[in-house]
Amino acid sequence: MPAPVPIIDIHCHTAGIGAGASGCFVSRAMRRNVRFHFFLKAFGVTERELIELGDTLVLERLSQGLAESHRVSAAVVLAMDGVVDRQGRLDKAATEIYIPNEFLARECRRLGNLLFGASVNPYRPDALERLDRITAYGAVLLKWLPAIQGIDPADRRLAPFYRRLRELELPLLSHTGNEESFTRSDNSLADPLRLRRALDEGVTVIAAHCASNGRNDGQSNLERLLPLFTTYPNLYADLSSLTQANRLGHLPRVLQHVEIYERLLYGSDMPIINSFVTSPWWHAYRLPLAETRRIVAIRNPWDRDVELKRALGVTEEMLGNSGKLLAEKGKLKAALMVKNRITREEIVS
Template structure:
């Protein structure tokens, strides 16, 4: 793939257990779940390594993988705020995974190819102050997972948060469609139609995963998302996770809507691309066998992901959209730590 626009992955996860005083944590319920060890393995780390070297080791491994990629220039790494209680404070008992902005924002400055994606539950008592701090720390977007964080994007109380997002020119990357990676979820909160409040305030909204699975009010979530594009030029969608075995054919469905090709953004959903769940072999019905074999032999997970998605119909022009949205034309210089 050769394109004049940089290829930026706008949907990359990290992980942490609190090692190295990161402030991250994983709930005991999640740590007992088989997903916990699966995710550590796909990140290429072990729990023992994190305890020994700290949670920043995950970011180091992500940066190394990106440096070795032929296609992907940089990635937006996403923080993960938690559930908030009635007092507007973090509810640790109800939170399964927590990756604070304070840790991630600083750690990303140590790597020229990692961009900081902040996460703030807008129901926090000091949400606006946290938003200002995230912007000052170099955040390139805001990430929500409403069905897990208990956020209702249609809540009128969020208007001031949306207005400040718009003023700061920070896109809102928010999960749409059903969430299946946690032990519990309220998927009604990830209904695309709930995003109209943010869109009406002018916020650039990125619907993660193109709302490609699940239904709300009996209607497929993807249909509900597609109904919004004509009215809102500030609406975009990332096609991360659409090559997973449980989403076979979903990427093709999205690409058939050519009128939104300029609104589609590349995201990997790392570390999922580093697992059997996104193996090219699941797509052998749609890609020539020799091409499947070639793509499957690619060692770098980002390169394998890019080439699989292009084999399924994503164009170079579509791949270039994400770099323009996050304003990351080239890797940043490594910044010194604050005094």
């Protein structure tokens, strides 16, 4: 029997409060929200630890957890650009979470099993230059959360941005479906049909969470997403968050569509997989009791997530699709080259 294929998690988050001069920040409203402490607990850190040891601690804990995983070999960790004002400047008052590319790229370069997932708000006046810069940093994809960042993927002004993404062969991982992790959002911007402009420009688009919740124009977002797979061979979707308690039944619903199996990518939505929200017990009504107990007993969150998704019907081929896509785009080789490009100054420091 062949060994299981190494898996790359294409959807992994980090967090930071600005400790250790990271440049990250979390808004006051978000820090007062119960979600903030929930996320820190799921990352396995405390606010005091971050203040004392710096925001790099979250990434080090992620890297350590991956090193202990038997199934997942690496994860794409996602930056988060902020909202920008009419002049294209970062609007801190409207931004809830900010994780700068420079900080994350540096730390992913240092930690061997973390891959850099960049974020650039396309309304920045120097957005195209930023795309070139993150590519030089070793970015393997670009992440958007339109409902939070105030980005309309259907905006015709974004055509030059999309063309540059296509030229750089940089996939766009864009949230689809309702966003419920922040204190405010405009979920109309997460309508999967708004991604058609990027798809028409030839961008490889990954619909995060497979548009698994919410509605637009009287249709479920999943219903709006599915026909796009037939029209656009450059469309993919990730399976992150589909085992959450508030999305019961979504993963089996997606897996009914055998025709899109080659376009489904493994993503964890870490740190959510390290919380009660994705406990296998929520799925006990679908799984044999012994199987549920076996999965619950798995300590590593990535291994537990993989086994739960397999038990619910995700195939080994699907689990390998993330790595296959990034390799086809040349992003894995490029990221490795960046990791190995150590300058004299870095060695001295």
